[in-house]
Each structure stands twice: as C-alpha cells, then as structure tokens.
Amino acid sequence: MFVRTYARLFVAGFRRQSTYRLAALGGLVANTTFGLLKVALLFAAVDAAGGQLSGYDVGAMSAYIWISQGLLGSINLFGRTDMAVRIRSGDVAVDFLRPVDVHLATIATEVGRSVFALLPRGLPSVAIGAFVVGMSLPDDPAAYVLGALSIVLGIVVSATTVYLVAATGFWLVETRGVEILYMVVSGFFAGLFVPIRLFPDWLHAAATATPFPSMMMYPVDVISGRVDGAESAGLVGLQVFWLATTIAAGQLATRAGRRRLEVQGG
Amino acid sequence: MSAPIIETHELGRDFRVRDGVRRRTVVAVDRLSVRVAPGEAVGYIGANGAGKSTTIKMLAGILVPTRGSITTCGLRPVQDRRRLARQIGVVFGQRSQLWWDLPVRDSFRILAAIHSLSPVAERERTDELVERLELQELLGTPVRQLSLGQRMRAEVAAALLHSPRLVVLDEPTIGLDVLSKQRLREFLVAERRTHGTTLLLTTHDMGDVERLCDRILLVDRGSLVYDGTLAGLSRTVGAQRIMVVDLASPAGDLVDVPQTRHVGSEGSGMRQRLAFDPEATTAARVLAAVSERAEVLDLAVEEPDVEDVVRRVYASRR
Numbered sequence: 001m002f003v004r005t006y007a008r009l010f011v012a013g014f015r016r017q018s019t020y021r022l023a024a025l026g027g028l029v030a031n032t033t034f035g036l037l038k039v040a041l042l043f044a045a046v047d048a049a050g051g052q053l054s055g056y057d058v059g060a061m062s063a064y065i066w067i068s069q070g071l072l073g074s075i076n077l078f079g080r081t082d083m084a085v086r087i088r089s090g091d092v093a094v095d096f097l098r099p100v101d102v103h104l105a106t107i108a109t110e111v112g113r114s115v116f117a118l119l120p121r122g123l124p125s126v127a128i129g130a131f132v133v134g135m136s137l138p139d140d141p142a143a144y145v146l147g148a149l150s151i152v153l154g155i156v157v158s159a160t161t162v163y164l165v166a167a168t169g170f171w172l173v174e175t176r177g178v179e180i181l182y183m184v185v186s187g188f189f190a191g192l193f194v195p196i197r198l199f200p201d202w203l204h205a206a207a208t209a210t211p212f213p214s215m216m217m218y219p220v221d222v223i224s225g226r227v228d229g230a231e232s233a234g235l236v237g238l239q240v241f242w243l244a245t246t247i248a249a250g251q252l253a254t255r256a257g258r259r260r261l262e263v264q265g266g
Numbered sequence: 267m268s269a270p271i272i273e274t275h276e277l278g279r280d281f282r283v284r285d286g287v288r289r290r291t292v293v294a295v296d297r298l299s300v301r302v303a304p305g306e307a308v309g310y311i312g313a314n315g316a317g318k319s320t321t322i323k324m325l326a327g328i329l330v331p332t333r334g335s336i337t338t339c340g341l342r343p344v345q346d347r348r349r350l351a352r353q354i355g356v357v358f359g360q361r362s363q364l365w366w367d368l369p370v371r372d373s374f375r376i377l378a379a380i381h382s383l384s385p386v387a388e389r390e391r392t393d394e395l396v397e398r399l400e401l402q403e404l405l406g407t408p409v410r411q412l413s414l415g416q417r418m419r420a421e422v423a424a425a426l427l428h429s430p431r432l433v434v435l436d437e438p439t440i441g442l443d444v445l446s447k448q449r450l451r452e453f454l455v456a457e458r459r460t461h462g463t464t465l466l467l468t469t470h471d472m473g474d475v476e477r478l479c480d481r482i483l484l485v486d487r488g489s490l491v492y493d494g495t496l497a498g499l500s501r502t503v504g505a506q507r508i509m510v511v512d513l514a515s516p517a518g519d520l521v522d523v524p525q526t527r528h529v530g531s532e533g534s535g536m537r538q539r540l541a542f543d544p545e546a547t548t549a550a551r552v553l554a555a556v557s558e559r560a561e562v563l564d565l566a567v568e569e570p571d572v573e574d575v576v577r578r579v580y581a582s583r584r
Contacts, residue, residue, distance in 0.1 A: 008379035016367050019408070094363045096328045098380050099351040105380075259330050259344075 005100060006108040013112025024120035027073050031125050035069040039133055042194065054197045055226070059136030063224035064195055066129025068216055073121030074114035074155050075215045076162040077187045079179030081110070087169035087261075096258065103163065103247075103254040110159040115152075138225025146232050147223025153239040154219040160246035161186075161211045167250065170257025185210070191217030211242040271339055271432050271464050272302040272325055278333035278488075279320050294320040296488040298334070304431065307458060307465040309479035309496075311576060317488040318468040322436055326356050339432060352381060355430035359437035362417070363424050364409040370420050371405040374427060381428035395423040398453050415446035422450065426457065433457075435467040439474055451477050472573060486580055500570040503578040506541040508568040509552055513538065514561035523555045 017024075042061050046053045056064065083106050086092040095102045129135055138144070165182050169175045187193065189212035196207045196217050207213055218235040221227045227235065277298040280291050295317040302308055310318050323329035324336055327343030327350055336343060339353040357363075364373040378388040396402055399419045404412060412420065418438065426433060435454075439447045451474065457463055469475060475482065475496060482499055484492035492499055508529060511520075516534040520526075525547040529539040542552050549567050556562055 005379050005382065008376050012365055012368065012372065012376050015372065016365065019367050091361050093323065093328045094358065094361055096347065097326055097351055097354075097356050097363070098377075099348040099382075100380055101348075258328075261328065 009105050009108040010112040013109035014116040017113040017116040028121050031069045038065045060226050062133050062135035066126050067220045070122040070125030073117035075158045079165050079182035081166045083166035084169050084175045103250045107159045114155045143225050150219040150222040150236050154215045157243050158215040163250050167253035170260045186212050190215050214239040214242045270301040271304045273337045274298050274300050276334035277336050280332045293488050305462050307479045309475040309482045310468045312485035316485045354432045355425035357425045357435045357438050359440040366410050369406050377427050399423050415442050432464045439471050506543050509540045510566045511562050512564040517560045
C-alpha cells in the first residue's frame with residue numbers, strides 16, 4: 001500500500017512533466033548552448049595548464065560538461081518549487097487533507113518530474129556532447145550501474161534539499177530571499193560552473209560540507225569514471241548520508257511547520 | 267443518540283495579525299460547542315470573517331485550535347490527521363485538489379491510490395461518481411481546460427472518491443451558474459440518501475441551505491448565535507415572505523391589503539410585491555384579498571432570503 005501510493009505520486013510527477021514537451025525542447029537548446037560555451041572556456045583552461053588540470057584532461061572535462069548540463073533539467077538549482085507556492089497560497093491545506101506523509105508525497109512527485117526530464121534533456125545532452133565534441137567514458141559496465149544509482153540519489157537529494165527551502169515558508173511566508181540564496185550557493189557548490197576539484201582547498205572543503213556536490217558533482221564523477229571504484233563507493237556513501245540528513249530535516253520541518261500553518265485566505 | 271460525528275467543546279482559535287507596527291490578537295472562533303450526529307445535513311452560515319472556514323480547518327486537522335477540544339469521526343483531528351483523512355472529504359470552493367496539468371481521470375487514479383482503494387472499489391466508486399456527476403466526457407480533459415462548473419463537479423467527485431462518512435463543503439457553489447448549482451445540489455441530496463453521508467457546508471448561497479440542510483448553525487464574530495431549522499430561524503427574526511402578483515391591468519399601489527406591507531410596484535403597478543408574516547396570515551388569504559381589488563394573472567411566493575435573515579440576526583445583536 002505504502003509503495004503503491006508513493007509510486008502513483010511518482011508517476012503523477014513523471015506524467016505532469018511529460019505534458020510540457022516544448023518546454024523540454026527549449027531546455028535542451030539552452031543546455032546545449034551553455035554546454036558549448038563551457039567547452040570553449042574549460043578546454044582553453046585545460047590547454048593552458050598543459051593538457052591536465054587538477055586531474056581533468058580534455059576528454060574527462062567534456063564528460064563533466066555534458067553530463068552536468070544533461071542533469072540540469074533534473075536537479076533543482078533555482079530554489080523555486082511548487083511546494084513553496086502551495087505553502088504561500090495556502091493550497092498546501094489540500095495536501096494535509098490526504099492520508100499521506102506530505103513531505104514524502106512532495107518528494108515522490110518531484111522525483112517523478114526529474115526522472116522524466118532525463119529523457120528529453122539528459123540523454124540528448126550527453127549524446128550531442130559525445131557526437132559533437134567527443135568525451136571519454138569508462139569501459140567498465142559496473143561504473144554505469146553505480147553511476148545510474150548515483151544519478152538517482154543526486155536527483156532525490158536535490159528534491160529533499162530544495163524541499164527544505166520551501167519548508168521555510170511555514171515560518172516566513174515569503175521565501176524568495178531564501179530561494180535566491182539557495183540559487184547562488186547551490187549551483188556553485190554543485191559544480192555547475194567548474195568542477196569543485198578546481199576550487200582552492202578551503203572552498204572545496206566548504207563545498208563538501210554541504211549537500212550540493214551530492215546532487216551533481218558526485219554523480220558526474222562516478223558515471224564519467226573520473227574516480228576509481230573505491231572512491232566512487234565513497235561518494236555514493238556521502239550521497240546516502242546527505243539523503244538521510246535532508247530527509248530527517250524535512251520530516252522535522254514539516255511536523256513543526258504544520259503547527260504553524262495558518263492557511264492563507266478562504 | 268449515536269456517537270456524534272463532530273463534537274466541539276468551548277472551541278476557540280485566535281490569530282495574531284500585524285496592525286501597522288503593532289501586533290494584535292483577533293479571535294476568529296470563540297467558545298464553540300456543537301454536536302453533529304451521523305447523517306445530519308448542517309448549514310454553517312455567517313458573514314465573511316465570522317469564523318466558518320477557521321472552524322472547518324480545525325475540524326479537518328489542518329489548523330491547531332487555541333482553546334477547547336474537538337473530535338471529528340471520533341478522532342483528534344491534528345494528532346490523527348492521516349486516519350481522519352480516510353473518513354472525511356473536504357471541498358474547498360476556492361482551492362483545487364485535482365492535478366492541474368493532468369486529465370481528470372488521472373487525478374481520480376492518484377487519489378484512489380492515496381486512499382488505498384482496492385481495484386474493485388476504485389472502479390465501482392469511480393463509475394458511480396462519473397455517472398451521477400455526468401463526468402464521462404471530461405475524463406480525458408486536462409483539469410486546466412475545464413470550465414468552473416465542470417471543475418467543481420470533478421472536485422466533488424475527487425473529495426468523495428473514498429466514500430467519506432463526513433463531507434465538508436466550503437462554499438461549494440461559489441461562482442456557479444444556476445444549472446450547475448442545481449446539478450450539484452441534486453447530487454449531494456442523492457449521495458446522502460444512498461450512503462447516509464453527513465454533510466456540513468458553509469455557504470453564502472441560501473439556495474444551498476434551503477435545499478440541502480435540515481439544520482442551521484449561524485455564527486457571528488466567532489460565536490454560535492443560532493442552532494436549529496431554517497424555518498425556526500426565520501420565525502425567530504420575524505422574516506417575511508413576499509408575494510409577487512402580476513395584474514391584468516395597471517393599478518394603484520395595493521397598500522390596503524390586510525396583514526401585508528406593500529414593498530414595491532413595477533410597470534405602472536402591473537407587478538406588485540407584498541410582504542406578509544406567515545405567522546399572521548396565509549398566502550391564500552392574501553391572494554383572496556388582492557383578487558377583490560384587481561384581476562390577478564400570475565403569482566409567485568418568495569421564501570425569506572437567508573442573507574436577509576442573517577442580516578436581521580446580526581442587526582438585533584448590535
């Protein structure tokens with residue numbers, strides 16, 4: 001019963017996203033454009049460093065660029081969510097009228113949307129990159145299995161983390177400030193602009209103390225084969241840690257927030 | 267009397283509101299003690315801001331009371347929220363519980379899964395609701411493309427899919443045209459007859475109250491000021507019925523009909539409106555008196571307007 005309910009909500013999110021095909025195409029065009037821009041900048045950086053930059057050669061850098069661009073449709077680095085809107089408008093009352101865990105139901109729907117986005121945005125992005133620029137990918141099938149797991153974990157951690165931004169709405173009502181803060185920090189620490197390996201040590205340490213690398217950087221490292229087997233398992237372990245932490249925080253925030261809920265209007 | 271389906275005792279809720287720079291406390295609901303038995307149909311009425319929606323949110327477990335106690339379906343709404351959700355269905359006229367970008371059918375399927383309906387129960391209940399609410403042609407339409415009337419029918423079906431014992435409707439007919447209102451009311455009457463469902467509705471539409479409710483709770487500024495039948499309420503405030511007569515030829519104002527008060531005339535007296543107190547006289551006697559004075563072609567008797575009744579109650583308390 002438990003599985004059926006949340007599986008349905010997952011499918012609901014998946015199907016909702018599937019109704020916006022033109023938006024998905026637009027997203028792919030934007031991803032590809034910025035992907036090519038990153039190619040120009042980061043390839044130049046690798047060349048300037050003599051063909052190797054913090055362990056990245058041109059092939060590994062290309063894999064990083066196109067996989068991270070492909071994940072953009074599935075990882076929330078903007079901070080905006082339906083949940084925040086529902087809390088502000090009071091529509092969240094409807095969610096609490098259902099015999100479900102509102103936190104987990106929201107996550108299930110969000111993850112459904114994100115998984116769908118892999119089809120029109122994720123896979124084509126990687127295919128375009130491989131075809132146009134070329135990239136180095138691992139030969140070992142085990143790397144892809146662990147990589148797929150890592151991507152799913154990244155998607156879920158993104159949903160559970162951004163949920164916490166929405167949950168501040170139980171107290172703040174207006175969450176735009178928190179969303180902007182999230183947007184500024186998350187993309188940077190998730191490794192959207194440059195791989196976090198390229199950060200100075202102190203900044204790299206700061207990034208790894210947040211859940212953001214678990215959303216994008218770690219999955220990219222695992223599936224591109226940039227890190228070896230043992231290190232990959234360690235990164236997946238870190239993702240599991242952040243998943244547990246953000247879910248626990250989300251449960252607490254929802255429980256406390258519900259008591260604060262005054263349901264705007266009507 | 268069987269165990270009540272709703273029972274509140276000295277229920278109260280305050281809100282802190284910002285008033286310029288200072289904060290003050292507004293009492294939305296105060297000392298509300300009510301019992302509703304299973305199978306009743308209760309109209310919960312009062313002006314905007316009287317505390318109706320606040321009460322509904324407390325009995326559904328989405329708002330925590332400040333004072334007093336409340337039991338719904340034998341459960342504590344806030345603590346037992348998820349168990350209670352299986353037994354009540356709530357329709358908020360101004361909020362949607364459907365999935366905006368999916369076809370209506372998908373929303374029903376998701377809700378059936380959420381409520382853990384068995385495949386057989388899901389099919390039977392969906393078929394029943396689709397037939398009674400005439401949703402067949404809408405099932406494949408995305409919710410965002412429905413008209414308001416169509417959407418409200420789908421909303422009601424969504425709220426009732428799990429066959430709740432208690433159905434709470436918060437202004438269900440708001441914004442609907444006459445025909446849509448009529449269909450919705452007929453459905454609710456039938457649902458109550460076949461399943462013994464308890465209804466609690468808030469509304470500003472007196473047609474809803476007159477056709478659906480056998481008991482009225484009237485609130486004013488958070489407190490209960492009347493509990494009884496609509497007829498009883500009209501009687502207490504001396505509400506009058508209005509007889510509208512269409513005459514064969516223009517006539518002077520009928521100001522001398524016994525036990526009536528002339529309210530107005532249209533079309534140089536071809537149509538006249540007379541108010542009378544049903545306790546003091548009858549429609550037949552008024553008609554006879556009018557017929558002595560002019561030839562009557564047609565007539566209609568208007569029931570007391572509940573808005574008017576509410577206004578009178580409020581006025582008498584201030």
